[in-house]
Amino acid sequence: MSAPTAIAPSTGLSALLDDVRAEAPGIEVRPPSAETTAFAYDAATAPRHGAAGLDGPAVAFPASAEQVQQLVRLAARHGVSVVPRGAGTGLSGGASAHADQLVITTERLNRIVEVSPADEVAVVEPGVLNAALNDHLAPLGLFYAPDPASWRISTIGGNIATNAGGLRCAKYGVTRESVLALDVVLADGSLVSIGHRSIKGVTGLDLVSLFVGSEGVLGIVVRATVRIRPLPVARRTVTAFFDSTAAGAAGIGAITASRVRPSVIEFLDEPTLDAIDAANASGLRARGASLLLIELDGFGIDEQTAELTIALEAAGARVETEGDADAQLLWELRRAGRRLGEGSWFVAGDIAVPKSRIAEVFAGFPEIEARYGVAVSAVSHAGDGNLHPVITLPIPAGADPSAVPRVLHDAADDLVRAALAVGGTVSGEHGIGTVKRELAAEELAERVRVAQLAIKNALDPAGLFNPGKAL
Known part of the structure; x- marks a missing residue:
C-alpha cells in the first residue's frame, strides 16, 4: 500500500482568513466559532443530543465559480485543507470538518442556468436543491430522475458527490446515469470542464464518472449538465402485501421474472411496517406483514398493472391499485415514516x-x-x-x-x-x-486501493481536498 497523501505544511487557518479578507473581501467567511458548529457534521455524524460549546470550522460562502477558485488557491497557499459541502444531508461523514479546516459550502451557487428541452439537458449550479430543479421542470413537462429520500433538502452537488440513488433507480439509474458534464475546480485553483453536452461522447477517459461519487476528494463541482426526461404520461401506485417478510422478499423475484419494469420497487419488512404505524397511526401492518410498494409509469399502464398483478398474486401477494390520495400518503410514509423514538x-x-x-x-x-x-x-x-x-x-x-x-x-x-x-x-x-473507510478496505483489493490513491495524488498532490474521507 502506498503512503497516505501528505498534507502540505500549513501556515495556519488564521493567516488564510487574513488573506481572504484582504484579497477576496466579497466572499463571506465565518471564522471557527460555536455558530459554525453545525458545519462540523453531516446528518450521519451530528450528535443526537447536541454539541454545545464546541467550535466548528471556518466556513466560506462563495457565490460563483471564480470565488471558489480564489478560496482554493488561498487555501493551497497556506496548506489549509478544504471540505466541500452541499446541504449537509449526507449519511457517511463525507462533509464532516475540524476546527482547523475550511468548509467551502456551495449553497449560494444555486442557479438553474439553462433548461434545453430540445437537448433534454439542464445546466445547474451545485447548490440547486433536487426538489427545486423538479419544481422548475414540471411546468415544462420534464423531470430529473434521481430522487434520494432527501430530495426536498439535498442539493444536486451533494447528490453528485455521493452518486446518490433513490427510489426511481430501478428504472432510471443513479445520479451517474444522469450527469453528462461537469465544471470542476481542482486543487491548484484551475477550472476544468469534463464530459459532453451530447448524450454520447467517448473522447478520452470518462472523468465525469470518476468525479461522480468521489465525495469531494478530487475537486469541487461548480456546474453540472444533467439529463432531463419527459414526464411519464401516467403514473400508478400498486401495493403488494405478504404474510411474512420472507414471502415478500421472495416476491421481488416475481417482478424481475415478469416483463414489467416498474420505475420504483420498495420493500418494507415487518418491523418497518410496525415502526411506521407506531409513528403515524397508519395501519399498514393490518394489511400484511411485509409490503412491496411499486410505481409504474409510461404508456400501457393498464397492461403493465395487469401483468404485474398476475405475477405478484402467483407469489402469494394481495395486490391493490391505490388511488391518488392513498398513493401520495404511502410514498410519504415510505420516505419519512420510519422514525425512531427517544427510547x-x-x-x-x-x-x-x-x-x-x-x-x-x-x-x-x-x-x-x-x-x-x-x-x-x-x-x-x-x-x-x-x-x-x-x-x-x-x-x-x-x-x-x-x-x-x-x-x-x-x-x-x-x-x-x-x-x-x-x-x-x-x-x-x-x-x-x-x-465506512475501514469496511471499504475489506471490499477493495489492495492494488485497486493503490490505484485510487494514485489518482487522488495526481489531482491533489498536497492532499488538501477532504482528507481522511472516502479513500
Whole structure:
C-alpha cells in the first residue's frame, strides 16, 4: 500500500482568513466559532443530543465559480485543507470538518442556468436543491430522475458527490446515469470542464464518472449538465402485501421474472411496517406483514398493472391499485415514516447486493439479532438491491442516550460483511466518507486501493481536498 497523501505544511487557518479578507473581501467567511458548529457534521455524524460549546470550522460562502477558485488557491497557499459541502444531508461523514479546516459550502451557487428541452439537458449550479430543479421542470413537462429520500433538502452537488440513488433507480439509474458534464475546480485553483453536452461522447477517459461519487476528494463541482426526461404520461401506485417478510422478499423475484419494469420497487419488512404505524397511526401492518410498494409509469399502464398483478398474486401477494390520495400518503410514509423514538439507540446502514440475493440477506437478520441481542429491520430499493437496515437497542433507565454501544456497530459491520459475501458492496448510495473507510478496505483489493490513491495524488498532490474521507 502506498503512503497516505501528505498534507502540505500549513501556515495556519488564521493567516488564510487574513488573506481572504484582504484579497477576496466579497466572499463571506465565518471564522471557527460555536455558530459554525453545525458545519462540523453531516446528518450521519451530528450528535443526537447536541454539541454545545464546541467550535466548528471556518466556513466560506462563495457565490460563483471564480470565488471558489480564489478560496482554493488561498487555501493551497497556506496548506489549509478544504471540505466541500452541499446541504449537509449526507449519511457517511463525507462533509464532516475540524476546527482547523475550511468548509467551502456551495449553497449560494444555486442557479438553474439553462433548461434545453430540445437537448433534454439542464445546466445547474451545485447548490440547486433536487426538489427545486423538479419544481422548475414540471411546468415544462420534464423531470430529473434521481430522487434520494432527501430530495426536498439535498442539493444536486451533494447528490453528485455521493452518486446518490433513490427510489426511481430501478428504472432510471443513479445520479451517474444522469450527469453528462461537469465544471470542476481542482486543487491548484484551475477550472476544468469534463464530459459532453451530447448524450454520447467517448473522447478520452470518462472523468465525469470518476468525479461522480468521489465525495469531494478530487475537486469541487461548480456546474453540472444533467439529463432531463419527459414526464411519464401516467403514473400508478400498486401495493403488494405478504404474510411474512420472507414471502415478500421472495416476491421481488416475481417482478424481475415478469416483463414489467416498474420505475420504483420498495420493500418494507415487518418491523418497518410496525415502526411506521407506531409513528403515524397508519395501519399498514393490518394489511400484511411485509409490503412491496411499486410505481409504474409510461404508456400501457393498464397492461403493465395487469401483468404485474398476475405475477405478484402467483407469489402469494394481495395486490391493490391505490388511488391518488392513498398513493401520495404511502410514498410519504415510505420516505419519512420510519422514525425512531427517544427510547432506543440505533445505527443505520446502507448496503447493496445482487437482486437475486435480497431474500437471503433478510433471512440472515435473525442470526445477527441473536448474536448481538439487537433488533434488525430494513427498507430496500428492491429494484436495484439496495438495503437500508436499522439496528436498534432499547436504552436502559439511567443510561447515556449519546453513548451508542459498540455492539450496534459490530452488528452493522456483520451486515456489511453478509452483503460482501453474496457479491454486494459496503454502500449502494450513501458513500464511504469517514464512516465506512475501514469496511471499504475489506471490499477493495489492495492494488485497486493503490490505484485510487494514485489518482487522488495526481489531482491533489498536497492532499488538501477532504482528507481522511472516502479513500
